[in-house]
Amino acid sequence: MHIVESLDSNVKTDNKESKYSFRMFKESFFSGQAFGIEVERQDLIEGNIIKIERDSISKISNNEEKVRDLLKLLFNYKVSPIHLVDILGDYVDSYVSDFNI
Known part of the structure; x- marks a missing residue:
């Protein structure tokens, strides 16, 4: 897996901060390539990570622009x-x- 693009964002509420990372990655698939997406959220209170959520979908398309x-x-x-x-x-x-295919 090779990360092609990464977009990051922070959202702050009362006493909690959530850091989001949205990543597009590519990987080999048959004789070509496929692109997928991973999303991660880290929840922090006073700078300490209290929770991490992460999910991804691989092989969405071989069309980079669509992904x-x-x-x-x-x-x-x-x-x-x-x-x-x-x-x-x-x-x-x-x-x-x-x-x-």
Whole structure:
């Protein structure tokens, strides 16, 4: 796995800070490449990590721009790793034809 792009954001509420990392990665797939997305959220109180959530979807598409657009969507709406599959599920299902396997 090779990280192609990473977008980071911080969200602060009363006494908690959440650091989000949205990463697009590529990996070898058959005779080409496939792109996927990983989302991580670290919850901190007074600078101490109290919880880490992480999820990813690999092999979304071999079209880099399609996956980059999904990465930006997740970043703009600060989607939690918990909801990653809920948000991207329909996109992933429709992009499977990109691979022409």
